[in-house]
Amino acid sequence: MSLDPDDPRPPYKQVANALRAAILTRRFEPGEKLPSGAELASTYGVARMTVQQAIRLLRDEGLVVSRQGSGVFVRERTERPVELRPHLERAFERGDVSVDFAGFSGETLAGVLQEPLDKVRIGRLTPDSIALRILVPDLEQPMLLPRLVESPADEPDIRQRARQILRRSIQLIADSVHELADLGLVRKASVEVRAYAATPSFKLYVINHEQVFFGFYPVVRHTARLDGERKDLYDVMGRDTVLFHHSVSDDPSSAASQYVAQARTWFESMWTTVSHEVDL
Template sequence: MSRDVANLVSRVGHVATIGRMELDRDDPRPPYQQVAAALRAAILGRTFQPGEQLPSQNELATTFGVARMTVQQALRIIRDEGLTVSRQGSGVFVRERAARPAGLRPHIERIFDAEKVTIDFVGFTSETLHGAITEPLDKIRSGRLTPRDIRIRILLPDMSRPLALPVAVSGDEAASARARARSAAISARHVGAIRDSVEELQDMGLVRSATVESRVHGSAPLFKAYILSATDVFFGFYPVREHEVRDGDDRLATYDSLGRDSELFHYTDDGDPESPGTQFVAQARLWFDSMWDTIATKVTP
């Protein structure tokens, strides 16, 4: 960036605004990642205070001289990092506890610096996983990261059968089925994108092997977990909220698991078999493998 974000912030009422900034043309990162980095720095540096509203998408697009779609991608990144929360009809706000994020993305990038990369993910739709691995994959394509083998396993709820979540507030099963179908479509889109982008690396000769597998199970989505190279686990519960979603031309009120509101907790295998972190990682791996090898059903591309 041409100037520090903190020097460009002013406020109108309770909403922070930023003056015009230019992206660094010599920065190899895509524009959306540069915008995300600037907003991340502003949030963690307390330029934007916890609970404070960010500028609108249109204002951010003008600020950085980018398209609104670029801003949306950047906001999705910092939302997935747990730095912000969206409030329907109000805007995007810095999370109250954003000063102490779990730091999932730096850990994911770190494991891609090793020769062998393994990620086991259990969650709702894999949307956050897709966002978290985008930057490391870009760095592999540009030669800045050089893993040899990548294996990703994705464990998701089977939305083809009745589940406790998502469910229509009205209790109508037909409406609940539509809500599940919507979630299934989101899952399929992100799993497909992950598979295409990872397996492409092998096709391009950038890695020796690259596999993405996905399976589904019959439990409701109540938590998410990332098991990174069998040594680190990021775990968070899904809070259940009443949430209105688009259903064709209509709006559907549902009770849903909202991943963007999950607080991730980090556990590390530190080599001490008696430490809580090591035990949690071991139990998380055991649970994932037990689900994967028994009641989970393979999903074909």
């Protein structure tokens, strides 16, 4: 299992990619101990320091945990949050990239997409196609949240503020993705947006039909400026959402595989029934 000498990535990233694939496809099960550093160094034909760098990268991503005196173990991912950004960036290493998102505004999605899109722009990532589908609330309709702390009534000014945030985020995504196609850096690029009449209580990412990140929005009290006045609101906070990761395994009956299947089914059902197209 020596590394590919024609691969331009540093050896530690190649080792990390190989181990990551083994973890995500359940060749190493959650809770299982990885081979020792010496064994991995021999397996991949690299130095021990290279293996240590690879393990550090996987540990930062939340995929493994080191236990002093015992070794390195695959983390029980359903028990701990996992960072979305590195998984999303790796999705852009595929020829065809697809991301389905359901949430409140897409503000966090716009943030995590910028780095992989920038890497496509400079040629470090070279997907053939990018397809994004974004499912958001219909902010033309009355909403349960956000709302004033002092009153549960629907406030058009609050919805207008939320609508501005949503449009700004989605327009940034659409402009960035379509620019790649206009520059000829990807063969095909699409950003579709649909809305439905509900207040989201969670955010969901389905990446390349194989991985799902899911988390509940916490409701928090904060102050925002409306019509020049500072007012206290109850609002959902995407930045405070803890995401949990589920990935398709070789066993379609596993809990993770079934979770991904059900998440995809939910998204498709909302996309094709009660939602409507949003004009960017």
